[in-house]
Amino acid sequence: MRMEPVEAAERVIQHDYPDCLLAVLGGSASRGEYNEQSDLDIMVLERGGYDFCRRTIEAHGWIAEIFILSLSSYREYFDEGVIAANPSFQRMIAEGTVLRLLPEGEEVRAEAQSDLDYGPLPLSITDINDYRYVLTEYMLDLKSPRSDGEKWFTVHKIAAILCDFVLRVNREWTGEGKTLFRLFNRFDTILGERLEAALAAMYRQDDPSVLMAFTEEMLRPYGGKLLIGYEE
Incomplete structure (x- = not known):
C-alpha cells in the first residue's frame, strides 16, 4: 500500500x-x-x-x-x-x-x-537580441512547415523560448518542462491564460495566428522581431 x-x-x-x-x-x-x-x-x-x-x-x-x-x-x-x-x-x-x-x-x-x-542576473542587450532572433526564425518556420511533425515541434520551441524570454526580461527565475509554464503563469496569470488559448488554437484548430500575434506582442517592447542586421 x-x-x-x-x-x-x-x-x-x-x-x-x-x-x-x-x-x-x-x-x-x-x-x-x-x-x-x-x-x-x-x-x-x-x-x-x-x-x-x-x-x-x-x-x-x-x-x-x-x-x-x-x-x-x-x-x-x-x-x-x-x-x-x-x-x-x-x-x-x-x-x-x-x-x-x-x-x-x-x-x-x-x-x-x-x-x-x-533573483537572476539581468539580460544584456545581446541576450535580448538573441531571443528576438531565435523567436523570429521559429516564427518564420511556423509559417511554412514541411510536415505536421515539424509544425508541432516548432510550436513547442516557440512556447518554451517565449516563456523563458518573458521571465528573464522581468528578472524572474525560469524552469524546465511543466515547471516553466507554472512559473510563467505565476508571474502573470493573464499572460498564462493567453498562452494557453494560443496553444489551443494551434493544436485544436491548426491556427497559428494567435500564437504568432502573442509572440510579436511580447517582443515589441524590446524591439520586435529581429532578422536582418542580427550579429552574434
Whole structure:
C-alpha cells in the first residue's frame, strides 16, 4: 500500500541517508498536488563526496528520485543554476518539506533562500537580441512547415523560448518542462491564460495566428522581431 509522501520520504532518509546534513521533499508531493503518476523528489546534502549524484529507486509504493549534493561542492551547482536562471536545487531545498536538518544543512538552506530572494542576473542587450532572433526564425518556420511533425515541434520551441524570454526580461527565475509554464503563469496569470488559448488554437484548430500575434506582442517592447542586421 502506498504511504503518505512525507512518511515514505522520511523512511527513505532513515534507511539510506541517516547521517545526511539536510533532506528535503520537493515537487508535487511536497505541495500536496500529487496524483497516481507522481513520484517523490528528494534532495539530500551529505558531508562527504564531491560530485552530484542522482538515484531512482522504488520504496513504500513510490518511485523516488533522489538528488544528492555534497557539502564541498553544492555551491558549484548552486552557481550553475543562478547563471542559467534556473535554480532548481535552491528552489527544492528552500521551498520543500524538510525531512532532516542539522546546523550545517540549515546554513545551506538559508543560502538557497538567499539566492532565490536575490533573483537572476539581468539580460544584456545581446541576450535580448538573441531571443528576438531565435523567436523570429521559429516564427518564420511556423509559417511554412514541411510536415505536421515539424509544425508541432516548432510550436513547442516557440512556447518554451517565449516563456523563458518573458521571465528573464522581468528578472524572474525560469524552469524546465511543466515547471516553466507554472512559473510563467505565476508571474502573470493573464499572460498564462493567453498562452494557453494560443496553444489551443494551434493544436485544436491548426491556427497559428494567435500564437504568432502573442509572440510579436511580447517582443515589441524590446524591439520586435529581429532578422536582418542580427550579429552574434
